[in-house]
Amino acid sequence: MATPVLLPKLGLTQDEGTVVRWLRPEGSRVTKGEPLFEVLTEKATLEVESPATGVLLRILVPEGATVPVATPIAVIGEPGEEIPPAPGAGVSVAPAAGAASPAVEGSAAPGAPPSPPRGRVRISPRARALAEAAGLDVSTLVGTGPDGRIVERDVQRALEERAARGGAAPAAQPAPASPAASAGVSARMRAVIARRMVESLRESAQLTLTTEVDMAEAARMRDEVAPELERREGVRPTYTDLVIRATALALREHPAVNARWEGEGIRRLEEIHIGVAVALDEGLLVPVLRHADRMSLAQIARAVRELSERARALRLRPEEMQGSTFTVTNLGMYEIDAFTPILNPPESGILGVGRVVRRPVAVGERVEVRPTVVLSLTFDHRVVDGAPAAQFLQRVKHILEHPYLLLLP
Amino acid sequence: MSQPTVEAASAVPAEARILTYAEALNEALRLEMRRDPRVFVMGEDVAVWGGGGVFGVTRGLLEEFGPQRVRDTPISEEAIAALAVGAAMAGMRPVAEFMYADFMTLAMEPIVNQAAKIRYMFGGKARVPVVFRAQEGAGRGNAAQHSQSLEAWFCHVPGLKVVTPSTPADAKGLLIAAIRDGNPVVFLEHKVLYTTKGPVPPGEYTVPLGVADCKREGRDVTCVGIHTMVHKALAAAEILAREGIELEVIDPRTLVPLDLDTIVASVRKTGRLIVTHEAVERAGFGAEIIAQVTSAAFDALDAPPVRVCGKNVPVPYSAPLEAAALPQVDDIVAAARKLVA
Numbered sequence: 001m002a003t004p005v006l007l008p009k010l011g012l013t014q015d016e017g018t019v020v021r022w023l024r025p026e027g028s029r030v031t032k033g034e035p036l037f038e039v040l041t042e043k044a045t046l047e048v049e050s051p052a053t054g055v056l057l058r059i060l061v062p063e064g065a066t067v068p069v070a071t072p073i074a075v076i077g078e079p080g081e082e083i084p085p086a087p088g089a090g091v092s093v094a095p096a097a098g099a100a101s102p103a104v105e106g107s108a109a110p111g112a113p114p115s116p117p118r119g120r121v122r123i124s125p126r127a128r129a130l131a132e133a134a135g136l137d138v139s140t141l142v143g144t145g146p147d148g149r150i151v152e153r154d155v156q157r158a159l160e161e162r163a164a165r166g167g168a169a170p171a172a173q174p175a176p177a178s179p180a181a182s183a184g185v186s187a188r189m190r191a192v193i194a195r196r197m198v199e200s201l202r203e204s205a206q207l208t209l210t211t212e213v214d215m216a217e218a219a220r221m222r223d224e225v226a227p228e229l230e231r232r233e234g235v236r237p238t239y240t241d242l243v244i245r246a247t248a249l250a251l252r253e254h255p256a257v258n259a260r261w262e263g264e265g266i267r268r269l270e271e272i273h274i275g276v277a278v279a280l281d282e283g284l285l286v287p288v289l290r291h292a293d294r295m296s297l298a299q300i301a302r303a304v305r306e307l308s309e310r311a312r313a314l315r316l317r318p319e320e321m322q323g324s325t326f327t328v329t330n331l332g333m334y335e336i337d338a339f340t341p342i343l344n345p346p347e348s349g350i351l352g353v354g355r356v357v358r359r360p361v362a363v364g365e366r367v368e369v370r371p372t373v374v375l376s377l378t379f380d381h382r383v384v385d386g387a388p389a390a391q392f393l394q395r396v397k398h399i400l401e402h403p404y405l406l407l408l409p
Numbered sequence: 410m411s412q413p414t415v416e417a418a419s420a421v422p423a424e425a426r427i428l429t430y431a432e433a434l435n436e437a438l439r440l441e442m443r444r445d446p447r448v449f450v451m452g453e454d455v456a457v458w459g460g461g462g463v464f465g466v467t468r469g470l471l472e473e474f475g476p477q478r479v480r481d482t483p484i485s486e487e488a489i490a491a492l493a494v495g496a497a498m499a500g501m502r503p504v505a506e507f508m509y510a511d512f513m514t515l516a517m518e519p520i521v522n523q524a525a526k527i528r529y530m531f532g533g534k535a536r537v538p539v540v541f542r543a544q545e546g547a548g549r550g551n552a553a554q555h556s557q558s559l560e561a562w563f564c565h566v567p568g569l570k571v572v573t574p575s576t577p578a579d580a581k582g583l584l585i586a587a588i589r590d591g592n593p594v595v596f597l598e599h600k601v602l603y604t605t606k607g608p609v610p611p612g613e614y615t616v617p618l619g620v621a622d623c624k625r626e627g628r629d630v631t632c633v634g635i636h637t638m639v640h641k642a643l644a645a646a647e648i649l650a651r652e653g654i655e656l657e658v659i660d661p662r663t664l665v666p667l668d669l670d671t672i673v674a675s676v677r678k679t680g681r682l683i684v685t686h687e688a689v690e691r692a693g694f695g696a697e698i699i700a701q702v703t704s705a706a707f708d709a710l711d712a713p714p715v716r717v718c719g720k721n722v723p724v725p726y727s728a729p730l731e732a733a734a735l736p737q738v739d740d741i742v743a744a745a746r747k748l749v750a
Contacts, residue, residue: 126680129708145712146750152680152711263750 002077003052007039007061009069011318014041015137018066019073023047026059030076037073044316052076069139123150130155136162142195146263161195189283200345204261205381208340208352209390211397215356215371218242218403225297235301239356239373240276240330244300245406246399247328247351248272248293254392258325260346261382275324275344276304278311285311286344288324297406332356338374348383351396352376373400425578425608433577433609434466434598437584438504440613442474445502448588449478452489452506452542456481463508464544464603490516490541494523494593497539502588510545510597511557524593525568538591540584546599546636546687547735553723556731558688560635563595564664564697570594570618571665575639577607579662582616590618599636619666623675627655630745631675633698634660635686638717638736642685645741654749656741664694672698673706680711681748685736690718715744 007017018040024030036050054076061073121138123131127150131138138150141158145151200206218239226236251258251272259268274292278285287307289295295303310316327344332355341352354374361370375396379389399405428436441448450467456479461468471479482489486507493505507513513520524537547556563571572587572594574580580598587594624639625646634642639660646656657675661667676682682702684695699714717736725731 124680124711125707126709126711146747149712 002057002075002081003054004072005036005051005074005076007067007069007071007073008048009139010039010041010046014069015140016066016068017041019061019063020045021063022059022074024050024056026056028056030054030056040314041318044318044321045314046317050076055079057081121150122148124152127152127155131158134159142199193283196345197342200343203345204343204348206343206378207381207386208376208378209386209393210338210374210376211393213373213375213397213400214361215239215373215400218400219356219371221403221406229298229301233298233302235298235305237297237301238304239332240328240353241297241301241304242400242403242406243330243351243353243373243375243396244274244276244289244292244304244328245295245297246396247326248274248295248300249399249405249408250392250395251326252293253395254388256384256388257349257379257392259383260325260348261380262346266383269325271325273324273326275321275327275347276307277327277329277344278308280312280314285316285321286324286327287311287316287320288322290323326350328353332373338376341376341378343378343380348380349389349392350378351393352378425610427606428577428609429604429606430574430577430580430598431465431603433581433607434584435461435468435470436609437581437588438467438470439473441502441504441585441588442470442478444613445588447500447502448504449474449480449496449501450504450506451480451482451493453482453484453508455479455506462506464600466542466598466603467506486512486515487519490519491523493539493541494519494527494537497524497537497593498527498535502538502540504540504542504588507541507543509555510543510559511554513541513543513559516541517562520563520569520593520595521566525566528592529568536591537593540587540590540594540596542584542596542598544598544600544603546601547719547724547731548601548637548687550726550728550731551600551724552726556724558597558636558686558719560595560597560664560686561688561692561694561697563597564694568593569665570663572596572618572663573635574598574662575602575624575634575636575660577605577609579616579622579660581609582614583618583662585613586615586618589615594618597636601637605640616662618663619668620663621659621661621668621671623657623671624660625656625658627657627679629655629657629679630681630683630748631657631659631672631679632683632685632741632745633672633695634658634684635664635688635694637687638685638741641736641738642683642741644738645745648738648742649745652746654745656745661698667698667701669701669705673702673709676702676706677709680709681745682710682714683717683741683744683748684714685717685741687719687735689721690716691721693718712748715748717741717744 020038020040022037023035030036030050032053033049035047038045038047055078057075057077059074061067067073122143123138128138130152136155136158141150141154143150144154222237230236255268258272259266271291272293274289275286276289278287289300289303324347326347327350329341329350330353331339332353335355337354339352341350343350356371356373358369359372360367361372375393377389377393438450450470455462455467456471456476467479489505493503496503520541524539527535527537545558560571560573563569570592572583574583584596587596625643627646632642639658642658646658649656657679659672659675684698686693686695695716695718717740719736720734722734725734
């Protein structure tokens, strides 16, 4: 019995994916569990294992083609076995990339291979009925109802956004063929960023505090410690790493900032997971340092470097971009001094790091030239008031100006 | 105790007077007794002793209609019910009063096995045009044996109609409709509502059995309430309106037959449903309403329906505990806020 290989659903909001690369050629023998192909989702490239042992009889979707989730993309069986016709009434997805159009209807057709079990989407019957009537894929929606359920207003909002984009139903859009794959991921990432940023500004009460930090001591410490760390651990801590470490320590002492607004009240979060914004040509990703307050400076430096490299290669796993409780974002490399970062929902705080630059500073009665940096803290006033937010920022500043505190456990 | 003060009734003509719920019921009995000589009232203390019932619903009837048609009975609920069934089968139109619905438990055999079944078992050749009047509910510190709301017991019996008026105007029109119905009707009043006032049209009119009434329109949440809970829902709607949440308050008025269409139309509009009654939540009529709405309009629901009902306990005597055991305005407000959150 031939086994179809289906395009997997790897993220909660994923509705389609691009086959980046087949790791085994047609006709080769494959073993269940071995890596078979790479797929590009909204934000990352992932390796997918073969679902069966046998011969890769036919590759149905070529590299570079984008197809809906649960579309058969290959067939595994024994030599000479009959390849079942692709579902979707004569839509041959085979080598012609342009034919990779909506096979989404086919997945529901009788006789179609069973779809992989869909993650249960929490959605009200009313919202589901509305979404189905409008041809909207409910798995792409974010729920704002009780317990995160998708309710009518979420569907209405998605429909308004779709109307604003001038977009038709997703099913009506032809799937982009090969070279457009990167344009595809870019458009999808753009849509996610657009939705989340507007949502952030609409749903929370944001304001930004700034303070200037004298980095002379931090620079001295980094210059002394960096060569040693590089020799022993193979990493050089950056100023961003220092700020992340200082932020994690300060969050531990100011749990009010490590919290979120949940419908009727504030929920303080036990764990400190710091998101680090990484700019890409196509957009922006925020990989997460889990339990950042328990990481040494060297561990932070190594993790940030490793995660940003994989972010730029679009090779982060979805779970590596989830669960952050606070974000650090740096525009210093673009000669930016201060800015007003937008909260990364549902977080209540984001720290913007400007450039470290030598500036004239009053030291007692004298003017000295010292390296300084401006930190910009955006916080959610529903969760934190001005004074405690300021105290938190003050603590970050204090740690950076007394950088040996960064070395304490 | 928190007595409802909202005086609301829909579509009353300009010449309506302000009457209490008890006075409106009295007027209904009086008008029907004048109109139809077969109509008579019977029950504990309805005539001489008590001077017209403990809540005054039959006050003055003895003077106008005489002891043949306004009859005191022994303290035996079974006898009251059985006599009424027999009289109805023999061609009369009895209105039998039980002083407390709690003690209708003593009369279940004639009500459930006789009144509800006879027309069916005799192939329609016998009819039982009887009205069983009683008052139920809590809120007066009458303790566990005199405060129950037992409407669901009767709704469970095919062959009985069940009426639960919440306003003076509805009480009058529904009682006249019940007396004229030709089938056994369990007419459940509420002891706290007797002294509430509202505009009541003069003369004869009926409120048909099986027609719900929208007591307040709203866009966001449908609240179906029974008896006092209609008024608590209206009070909750005032509070919620200040927060921009519109509560639509529906009074089914009769539970059997139930006007499901009106409730479903409202839920199709709002997508959210609260059902509230004093009767204990477990196996209460709210569960029936929610089940019927869910079957009829699953696609209209934007949130799981919520019951705001009596706690699953005997009604306490202590006033603070009694209040805690009953659903209150704040409970409806909280439920509505949560539904739209």
